[in-house]
Amino acid sequence: DQQVKQNSPSLSVQEGRISILNCDYTNSMFDYFLWYKKYPAEGPTFLISISSIKDKNEDGRFTVFLNKSAKHLSLHIVPSQPGDSAVYFCAVFGGSNYKLTFGKGTLLTVNP
């Protein structure tokens, strides 16, 4: 059973526009929600996180929104840049197990 679902395998946007990546989770007991970015031939790198007690966290062009009632997480990138093209993984932490659990990822392509 998948605890973290990223239902869009891919997303394509134009440079300068907003990219919105979505993630759904099943367990309301998770403590932290994270986004990782992964380029080919590299390991995932941490992008941004949010605590379960908050509903929004910003870091420069990146904003993460948490809707606990819907068990939904989203990452907004504004403005999108070609260098943002990568696979983005949603991850959760906490509950009964203190380990990172990942979704399947969304491939973001930002076209110049």
Place this chain on the structure above:
Amino acid sequence: DAGVTQSPTHLIKTRGQQVTLRCSPKSGHDTVSWYQQALGQGPQFIFQYYEEEERQRGNFPDRFSGHQFPNYSSELNVNALLLGDSALYLCASSLAPGTYGYTFGSGTRLTVV
């Protein structure tokens, strides 16, 4: 400041063989977690080591085993390799078992033929 280093970067093995992958954690980190990332999938948790003991384990068979050394480095061993074990194996380190700030290495690409 060296991050997480993994070796080797690529490996080709034959079905039935055994393989050992190595990981050195980021400086200051004492907890090591291993993940398997199959093609088109997200990283799947294999197990986590802290104080030289396996602390948590994911849904992987006993063919997957590990070890952590006193210097916090770690090894992942896979016995009786199957074609389905072909994947990218990622090592991540963190400050402690209960912290979510994982730093990942670039991974070892294992191909089983």
